[in-house]
Amino acid sequence: MRWRRPEPAAKSMVIYRGADGDPTVEAQLVGNGDLRLLSIRRSGVWVFSDVDTIGWWNWHTVSRADLSRLVGAGGDVLEAVRVAVAPGAEDETDDEQRVGGIFRRFEAWLIERGVRFTQDAYDEHEA
Known part of the structure; x- marks a missing residue:
């Protein structure tokens, strides 16, 4: 897990946004040309982690x-x-299931094409 936010995207497309705007999933191109699929969840995070963790x-x-x-x-x-990840399964009835489904479809899409990927995470804290 990183201690700082990842670099900002040069270009992005919203793939999923929860009903209240949270969580979000975006496909992004970063400055060096890499592709990133990013999910950010802030709603209720502090309940499940450290008091100062907000995302x-x-x-x-x-x-x-x-x-x-x-x-x-x-x-x-x-x-x-x-196109590869947006179709959701009928059993994806809440935000957590939908986001998980998007990432599983993304992984399957990459694996089908023999493309490697890395995973990373960042816990956002109050300033």
């Missing part, structure tokens, strides 16, 4: 070198991620 950030990162294996030359990788 859980979780993400998977794919190296820019592997993006051509996900989309053809000139293809929109963020749109490709949306």
Whole structure:
């Protein structure tokens, strides 16, 4: 787990936003060209963790070198991620299940194409 937030995205697309705006899942391209699928949850986090923890950030990162294996030359990788992960299963009845389903579909999509990814997390704390 990191001690600082990940670098900001250069470009992003919202994949899922909970009914009250929380949690969120975004497909992002970062400054170095890597692809990141990022989830941020803030609602009620302090109840389940340290008193000063106000957000859980979780993400998977794919190296820019592997993006051509996900989309053809000139293809929109963020749109490709949306198409690959957006359809939800009927049993995804709450935010936690929906976010988990999105990440499972993302992982399956990458594995089908032989693309490696890394995982990371950050606990956001009160200033």
